[in-house]
Amino acid sequence: MNTREYPSVRDLWEERAALWADREFLVHEDPDTSKVERYTYARMDREMKAAASMFASLGVEAGDRVGLHMCNRPEFVECFLALAAIGAVVVPIGPASTAAECALVVEECGIRVLVSEFPEDSWRLEGVAVVCLDDGSYEAMKADRAGAPPPRPEVRPGDLLEIMYTSGTTSRPKGVMFTHANAVFSGKYVAWELSLSEADRYLTTMSVTHVNLQLSAFMPAVYTGAALVLVRRYSASRMWSQVRRHRATVIQAMAMIVKTLMAQPVASGERDHSVRAVHYFLPLPKGTKEAFEERYGVRLLNNYGSSETLVGVVTDLPDGRSKWPSIGLAGPGYDVRIAGENGSALPPGECGEIQVRGQAGVSLMAGYWRDEEATRAAFTADGWFRTGDCGYADAEGWLYFVDRMGDIVKRAGENISACEVEVAILEHPDVADVAVLGISDSIRDEAVKAVVVPKPGRRLTAEDVQDFLSLRLSFFKIPSVIEFRDGLPRGEYGKVLKNQLKTQKSTI
Template structure:
């Protein structure tokens, strides 16, 4: 099993069918794979040998697709960078994995000098934008035009395919190592339920660096479908792309779906081509689900629950499950490629209905964290991935989330570890101590909320804290609300009782997390 396998099938079976659409630019499978083989040759000439890391920080595009595929074709390891990170966050992750080649588009070209200064081991920068090539960088079109196509290296199986960064409980992101087998196992398990079609047309509206969208990229590569890209999520751009390109498949978090179906121009567009909608990160309310179903009358809906470490899915709430109100509040049942349990502190399985930690086993479970053997051993103890999520399972195997054991907030589909935000806020001269929690938010599912104990005489405002954080952490991690308190509730051991802080916000909700 190797991730480029589908590219060969597509050229063999549907060479003239559409592979990519990016604005006015379209390419067939034959054209796209020829460019991928040539770009792979260029990457090899730049020193990308088997297992070497090639990173990318860019908005969605057809060239993003080509760079992903070419890196794998050349035998390299992908490192898709979170485009919402700050320069120090990007540099830290690339230094850790020893990335030697980096692709950037026009939006991120200005940060190249700072990254070069921070990363002396970075050998080459490839410009995949349409604008001027940054000084010292190589234009992707020049590389494709002068390079001869090379044979696919066909690394696969348990070989490392990519390092995908997720938040870290110690305030530093962790690189999740996923093999070809990990990713394809998860995709095949999902495909057994989703029934991917040769004529599928998928819209990359979610960021391509995110593993959820990357998994859909793999799905389309496997199925030989069409990749339509818009640079970033925008509800009007989604509506226009669906109509113009007859998009059949979408992946959007509920926040995005709400913005799409509530757009004032929704009735101006023909959305009848959509056949399948996959969502995750938070549940969809019955009211929103009803509006979405009315807007997309030919679509069936599936919810996936998982995490980056699971490549990324563990459970699936199928289209049929959505029709049963009993199951709609669950995150579904174990996917065909996984085994799921709810366990107690001793890792013994609990009786049905008892709340414990959700653990997962299967061929999709990560190889481990990059250069973090202790964190890897803790997460994978006993052969099970410990998700850090609390929940329970009913008699039919449906899993229900109740809380989060690890200190994480999911806002708009992005993971935010509160320790990282707290360590940043604690550097502000007006903050004596603080705690960061997730609270319900109609737009984002959860929002980052800071509870701050100020130094005597100080009254820091949300605006002040925002301005302080903006150059230190990514924008989605910055608190969207703040409250000042005299003291934080503490346990007998002196630990902040975050559950007490969260309780007034989550009363009346079925879950204490989204």
């Protein structure tokens, strides 16, 4: 398996747009306004070509990085396809990111053009051209270039397509690099995983800036001709009516979505729908899973992966085979093993690190942006990707997820680096020490908790810390639970014993 086996995203899109010009490609709904927009392949092709010409007029060339800072909206799809067409590199930035977080990504990637929902004067980014979506600038600039053919440089499958920043176990997020081959491989893989076809309608509320939507929904839709139903934001009270109204056959979900849908009042006719599969990420308690499937008359297809592995590398099978709470079997293009501390494969039943082997730039990320050291550290000497997650396999090869080996808090689908939050809190002049950890949350899977040690003689409140962080971190990274102590429990080598913090009471 190598990059030459796959076309570029541009070549794939051109083929599909020519083949399926009049077929519905994208449906977008804004739950706050109830506005629905529909795009055929032909319409999206026109819009993305106008966007490509606009980017070229701004001086964007092959290899240049362009930031896309927006929520779920059709313009993200237009820009993604447009940048892929001219060989530029997509850098998605979450809409909840603060100015400081955005500035970090802009600087590290050398971004000179940023498409955003916010006007240029709210950014104060020197040397960066900001194209605003909501003041009419974006549409006006596209209209000026309508009909102008965009440049068509050589774009190869192994060329860089995207840099996606994701939280890791360090204080700074890392830029995961995806090639064109990565994206097309993902489309083909998920088409297999979900038995996806042109007859399907795939509804998602996941964020367009995240890997789950891009590589497990958007690219599979392009690959197969399925219609992508993109909802601007998740609303528990509206989602199931959206699923029924748009005749969705496949939907994406995570623990928060399942739990909040179960909390909704039972509606007349809620089992009258077209859903054949719920593409789900990581297990639920057996009782919750069974209650959800029984109530809504659906099947959860479980799978496990990360940004670095692109898709659900371990998955239930498309023929219906599963062993809940197993996360599944290794899919095509991947090998998976459970490794001990010495790196050797462990026998069935023994718990160790889940490690994945694939082809870099095809079935695995191409590496971390400008961080060769982190890229090397992510792989074993014999080429296995270290997930940092703990699990085990049974005698038949089914894999089971146990816990995270690193300090990642998983809150409502967001991966939050505990270290990143700790570094931000330590910037407060009254803080002497801090530890951040995830605690159980019945709705969001995990909540962010901070245990703070004030400097001697200083007094702090939870509101003081949260207000301080509000200008430094996205809202979902800010701890919802803050506890104050005289000190932190530490082990022999100074490592904070976070397990004790989950059970001990405050010392202040």
